[in-house]
Amino acid sequence: MTTLLILDSQADAYNEFVKNAHLPGLNVLLATDPSGLPEGAALAEVVLAPPGLLIGALPRLTSLRWVQSTWAGVESLLAPELPRNYLLSGVKGVFGTQMAEYTLCYMLAHERQVIQRFDSQRQGAWDHRMPGQLAGKHAVFLGLGSIGGECALRCRQFGMRTSAVTRSGAQTALVDKHFQVENLPQAVSDADYLVMSLPDTPETRHLVDGPVLDALPPHAVIINVGRGRSLDQQALLSAMKAGELAGAVLDVFEHEPLAPGDALWDCPGITITAHTSAVSFVEDIAPLFLANLGRYLAGEQPHHLVDFTRGY
Amino acid sequence: MTTLLILDSQADAYNEFVKNAHLPGLNVLLATDPSGLPEGAALAEVVLAPPGLLIGALPRLTSLRWVQSTWAGVESLLAPELPRNYLLSGVKGVFGTQMAEYTLCYMLAHERQVIQRFDSQRQGAWDHRMPGQLAGKHAVFLGLGSIGGECALRCRQFGMRTSAVTRSGAQTALVDKHFQVENLPQAVSDADYLVMSLPDTPETRHLVDGPVLDALPPHAVIINVGRGRSLDQQALLSAMKAGELAGAVLDVFEHEPLAPGDALWDCPGITITAHTSAVSFVEDIAPLFLANLGRYLAGEQPHHLVDFTRGY
Known part of the structure; x- marks a missing residue:
């Protein structure tokens, strides 16, 4: 059983895509804000979240192994004081x-x-x-x-x-x-x-x-x-x-x-304009995440991995 | 000798293109307004003009045989009281x-x-x-x-x-x-x-x-x-x-x-917007006119002829 935490203002919409994928052995937790993490979030091995929300949850995500960002900009996760002992996938090719x-x-x-x-x-x-x-x-x-x-x-x-x-x-x-x-x-x-x-x-x-x-x-x-x-x-x-x-x-x-x-x-x-030249439409990000999740669950390396040192 | 009257606010710019074409047997007259037609305009057999300016000159263009409009909209020339005894070419394909x-x-x-x-x-x-x-x-x-x-x-x-x-x-x-x-x-x-x-x-x-x-x-x-x-x-x-x-x-x-x-x-x-979705750039209209003028001088029918009855 793999625990997936969807931490996003549109968590429900993402969950619809996940449900429709009928992936076996997946325990899905939903949250729209790090202040309202559900019980069991500490068991989350996979997280789908924008960097801004993830940062607030990181200290409690003690089982974290892979994050799929819902946003292209991941710079805030590269701060030297933050943990880097997980895989981080950015978003490429949809914007x-x-x-x-x-x-x-x-x-x-x-x-x-x-x-x-x-x-x-x-x-x-x-x-x-x-x-x-x-x-x-x-x-x-x-x-x-x-x-x-x-x-x-x-x-x-x-x-x-x-x-x-x-x-x-x-x-x-x-x-x-x-x-x-x-x-x-x-x-x-x-x-x-x-x-x-x-x-x-x-x-x-x-x-x-x-x-x-x-x-x-x-x-x-x-x-x-x-x-x-x-x-x-x-x-x-x-x-x-x-x-x-x-x-x-x-x-x-x-x-x-x-x-x-x-x-x-x-x-x-x-x-x-207010950093809106490309926004994360759930219908764009969800398929990318599901394809990457399939790779992760099959033991393969997820795509679009961010190099914490190189910065992208 | 064929007399060409260029009656346009940008007559000089059009004339540069005409001169560079080195067409033999062409007598070119220039005017920017029908109130200032040059001597000999009554001999003009060919006129390059926008409909708005042409209308004011029509009564004096007694030798007129072919007009190349510089503008796409030629409706004003279709009024029943105006003469129709000349060939009228519209502008197509450049807008x-x-x-x-x-x-x-x-x-x-x-x-x-x-x-x-x-x-x-x-x-x-x-x-x-x-x-x-x-x-x-x-x-x-x-x-x-x-x-x-x-x-x-x-x-x-x-x-x-x-x-x-x-x-x-x-x-x-x-x-x-x-x-x-x-x-x-x-x-x-x-x-x-x-x-x-x-x-x-x-x-x-x-x-x-x-x-x-x-x-x-x-x-x-x-x-x-x-x-x-x-x-x-x-x-x-x-x-x-x-x-x-x-x-x-x-x-x-x-x-x-x-x-x-x-x-x-x-x-x-x-x-x-003020009927500016497409405007007549001289560099677009002049080549079209010169190609059509070549046909006219060779005794061929000019392109983009307007049917006065059909209206386009």
Whole structure:
């Protein structure tokens, strides 16, 4: 008998998927908050939870062997004071679609001046300014994992030119041109859009800093769907105020939620979303978990394991 | 010697393309307004102009044989009191890209609640409402010409299901399902989006009326990039006020520009753009004109001829 603890605000919805899988020898416990752990939670060998809830429960999960995170961001579990004597699976491959929709949404909204036109509508004004278009524009991808790759595919379908900046600079079929990260300023020098989808590691901290922002043309727009710390927010604010950049669409920040009163909130040209570019829909995460649980129960290694040292 | 009159606010830009084509035996006259026609305009056999400017010049264009419109909408030239003794070429095939970008832009903006989130930002609020996504949603196309077809292609690339409603209901490779126009209410009954790209003809007037709006599910959004008269605006307002429809994105109206004070301006859920879903970029129109001019000068029939009786 394996005890599974589902610790999630949507525990019931996840449990429906688990029940329908008819896995033998599984004892399922449900909780929506670490303050309300059910009796027997100490026996839980497998936990399905978002990192934020898991942290509060960790001290009591003395039988823990494997965690499937329901969220992509697992950085909070990497803090050195927390236990690392369990397997941790992240979420991979299910957020590409949402992130690509987010990226294209805000690219198109920029070209089409959606906000400005809606303001005109509110004033009852017939706003016949000329729109721009994505076709022919150049998107540079900083990071070309499953998310960057899916964004690049959509951009190509819109007739955009595409480049990628990666550690190795190795050729792929995903984009037209490839650059090593050492050549980042050169890579972005004729970008219309810079799409960031980097993990949070020491190497990526403030990778987009003042000199990189200087290298971007003044009509360029940054879209960050990766991690907040890969972009130097103070340098961004300076560049925006100096008119050296047309805009930035930020879903992630150095500290989240973004502090009230932060200068980013009302900096013209900056769009702020609340780390919602990809959310965990139960119908996306549950099948991934069940496939991974099948591997675990069969004695195999679960997929998408996080390296506590490497950080992703 | 053939005299060409370029009558357009961007006449100089068009003339650059004409000059670069090095066509022999062409006498080119330029004007930006019918009130300032150059000497010799009465000799113009070929005119490149938008309908709005052409109308004012028509009485003086006594040698006119062929007009290439720079704009898609040529209805104003079909008025019965105007001469019809010349060939009129419309613009086809160059607006699909822009219209597809417009359509996907506003679909994505709806799913992603771009306006609502931006309002949250203006209030400094961390807005973590869940976004929707296009993947899996159902788009129904009313009209499947070059514009509807290109919109349908993009929708499919986003993983949407697609249906089309046309006069014949004939099968195409462009969408998943086909309906005859008689079955319009049935076709839209499970639509998430209804994309209208119809020409303005007696048959399409108020084709989307109260009963069709009733047949749409309450979560559906209408996008009209075709002609305003194919949608009954009063019925739309009633449906919106009754909560029978989630929204409408309108680029065209029964009368344009939309009158100040019209109830559409501030009806919640209605997005108004000023007939800008596709605009005439000189770099798009000039090559089309030059190809057509080549045909005309060679004694062939120009492409995209408008039937003055049929209306398109």
